Amino acid sequence: MANDKQGIERGAAALDKIIKGKFTREQQEHIDRGKGIHQAPKSRLKLTRAxxxxxxxITWLWWGKIALGKITLIAGDPGLGKSTVTVSLAAHVSTGLPWPDGTPCPHGDVIFISAEDDAADTICPRMDAAGADSSRIHIVGGVESLNRSGDPETRLLSLRRDIEAVREAILALPECRLIIVDPISAYLDGSDSHNNAEVRALMAPLSELAASIGAALIFVTHLNKGTGGSALQRATGSMAFVAAARAAFLVAADKSDPARRLFIPLKNNLGPDGNGMAYRIEVVNGVSRVAWEKESISISADEALGRDDDAGGHETTLAGDAADWLSDVLSAGAVSSNDVKKHAKEAGYSWATIRRAQAALGVKPQRVGGAAGDGAWVWTLPDEHKNPQMTLKEAGD
Structure with missing residues (x-):
């Protein structure tokens, strides 16, 4: 019996050696043919006929500005009313009242996610002051879950971990039209806001979420401290935030009127390069609200931040050149503001640069020729003493 057992074991070992030797030779031949030991499945492009x-x-929440099913970014320095603007946007959606420019606003529910303001003493009073229908505003107070001990707890929302909870909340509101996250940096849950790869990994499912539910998703962010680069590049964190957004807006102060605020497009991949809007912050019974101006504004985001595209770090020299140019233009007498703007563009100066040159020279615009449809604004140098009367033909209006 012992000999039989030993014989069986020797036979099995010999067979195993033969099999391994054969497999090793086959492996080597496979490698020699350049295929490697483990060949991954061949990758193919996914093609769809157009x-x-x-x-x-494209369907719009605010025509030409904020699209449904897309991400929109609102950026600006602290203290300019970004959060109050989002309350105003929410109020319009909750009531269905037209937007400040008169375009229609879809009526529906709003999910409001804010880490910087308290719901009881700030958000809700502001909603009331803005005329919102509070029954259509849904404020997120956190995420309810069970801790390791099995006890219920409420924690801060994570856009990385809780996207399905967000989806479920939205689906529970069939008429949800708008989700506001203020600021997005508070809900990144450890993701590095300056890391493009991490931000793209975060934004991709959020973009898909917005598209699948057909609601507008607005993220609020701050501007960084830098002064170089374009206004678009000053949005805090990775440029992947801006890349994922289909539209982005800047909230900035009006340098010529400290109480006036500007809501200016930074980018718009879906709509026309439309003009911005202006507003003021009103305080009613101790509560702030936005008072929008009905007329649009044409100033660019770079101009609002005091940056010239052609400055290239030589702002002082450029301003001096512009002042010399403007002085030459006005040296022969009064010139209409429209002509100043046209000639400045032809000379390669931005309007913001000309306005700074205007202030440096002390140029005071004056109205000539009568009322709105019959008159014109003209510019004259301060040392020009003659009456700046001119015909409308001369004014270029």
Missing amino acids: SDIVRMV
């Missing part, structure tokens, strides 16, 4: 793609049109 003719098979169902066409869809």
Whole structure:
């Protein structure tokens, strides 16, 4: 019996050696053919015929500005009323009242996520002051879950971990039109806001979420402290935030009127390069609200932040050149503001640079020729003593 057992073991060992030797030779031959031991499945491009793609049109929450099913970014320095602006946006959606520029506003529910303001003493009073329908405003107070001990707890929302909870909350509101996150930096849950890869990994499912539910998703962020680069590059954190947003707006102070605020497009991938809006912060019974101006504004974001695209770090020299140029233009007498703007553009100066040159020279615009449809604004040098009367033809209006 012992000999039989030993024989069986020797036979099995010999067979195993033969099999291994054969497998090793086959492996080597496979490698010699350049295929490697483990060949990964061949990758293929996923192709779809354009003719098979169902066409869809962009639908708007605020026409030309904020699209449904897309991400929009609002950026600005602290203290300029970004949060009060978001309350105003929420109020319009909750009531369905037209937007400040007169365009229609879809009526629906709003999910409001804010880490910087208290709901009881700040958000809700501001909603009331803005005329919101509070029954259509849903304020997120955190995420309810069970801790390791099995006890219920409420924690801060994480856009990375809790996206399905957000989806469920939105689906529970069939008429949800708007979700506001203020600021987005408070809900990153450890993700590095300056790391493009991490931000893209975070934003991709959020973009998909917005598209799948057909609601507008607005993120609020601050501007960084830098003065170089464009206004778009000053949005805090990774440029992946701006890249994921289909539209972005800057909230800035009006340098010529400290009480006036500007809501200016930074980018708009879906709509026309429209003009911005202006507003003021009103305080009613101790509560702030936005009072929008009805007329649009044409100033750019770079101009609002005092940056010239052609400055290149030579702002002082550029301002001096612009002042010399403006002095030459006005040296022969009064010139209409429209002509000043036209000639400045032809000379390569931004309007913001010309306005600074205007202030440096002490140029005071004056109205000539009568009322709105019959008159014109003209610019004259302060040392010009003759009456700046001119015909409308001369004024260029």
